[in-house]
Amino acid sequence: MSGLGKFYGVGVGPGDPELLTIKAVKILKSADIIYVPTKTEKDKSFAYSIISEYIKNSIIKPAKFPMSYNGDVLKQHREKIVNDIIEDLKNLKTVIFITIGDPMLYSTYSYILKMLKDKLPDVETETIPGISSVSMLACKSETPLVSENEKFVIYPVTHFDENEFKKIYETCDSIVLMKFPKNSKEIVEKINKFQFKNIIYMKNICKDGEEIRFDLEAKELYEEVRKYFTIVLLKK
Ligand SMILES: C[S@@+](CC[C@H](N)C(=O)[O-])C[C@H]1O[C@@H](n2cnc3c(N)ncnc32)[C@H](O)[C@@H]1O
Structure with missing residues (x-):
């Protein structure tokens, strides 16, 4: 005791x-x-x-x-x-x-x-433990984060580094973006240079103003990510 x-x-x-x-x-x-x-x-x-x-x-x-x-x-x-x-x-x-x-x-x-x-x-x-926003994003969109031999990374946009992101892009199949800073325009423009087949976006999950998009075009991303409570799954 x-x-x-x-x-x-x-x-x-x-x-x-x-x-x-x-x-x-x-x-x-x-x-x-x-x-x-x-x-x-x-x-x-x-x-x-x-x-x-x-x-x-x-x-x-x-x-x-x-x-x-x-x-x-x-x-x-x-x-x-x-x-x-x-x-x-x-x-x-x-x-x-x-x-x-x-x-x-x-x-x-x-x-x-x-x-x-x-x-x-x-x-x-x-x-x-609690259900994370990452699990919620995957389940709401019914998109596996990873399957078989795929790899994935959770990336905090507040600490974006283009060279590092490039290496992750080359080696991983899925990237979850979290913690968007208030002004993420420049960062999102850099992310948009990379090709992703699927961009899934969720804002304010389970809150007022909840928004889910399963088919986002890369160019639309910046318009959508200006909120702190935003999470994005990028699939190659
Ligand atoms: C400080 S982290 C907390 C993460 C939390 N512990 C979890 O397990 O999801 C805050 C980030 O989580 C994500 N997030 C948490 N809750 C969210 C929600 N309801 N809607 C959208 N994104 C959310 C956003 O990327 C946000 O910037």
Whole structure:
């Protein structure tokens, strides 16, 4: 016994409350405290809207993360949240941190978990997988990400590098593009130089303004990708 509560990371999937695992729902129903990531204190969290129907008596705490790429700013916010979580765990609470999609795919949760374990090595933790936007894209469009001997890569557009992308194009059969920056026009123009047989595009999956296109022309891509919640599957 560590004399601490238990900490869970729970993936809440792409947005449809029916796409949570049974295990996630059980843990959500029994939690003392649920940390919900938001951009501001007042922000209506998308992640919260997914779980709200499953909450019983848990205390909901906003975990405020600014939309910033400044490492120091982000670290400060993470540090504060981890310190708050540690206080709750010391009070023997069951604490959950929820995350959209899967907790181990481009998620703030992975930093929170590492920081927590560094500060509190005895803490008991468990991470519950969620359906990622990548799986959702493939299933909604009924397009295999890969089959037989094919290879695929997930590429964050925020860190686009043309030479690197060329090498990936030469060696992989499918590329999933995620994390489009606000102004991705130049990047998308560079991506459009490569030939893909099939471009599948989804915006705001399971949110207001959901849009799915299975037959996008490369030249249409830029018009479509100006939203943060966009994901694209490129098949050669
Ligand atoms: C910080 S990552 C989080 C990924 C998440 N952990 C997952 O498993 O899908 C955010 C990126 O995921 C993709 N994404 C997540 N949810 C989405 C949704 N509902 N609709 C479209 N894209 C989504 C977008 O590419 C977005 O820029």
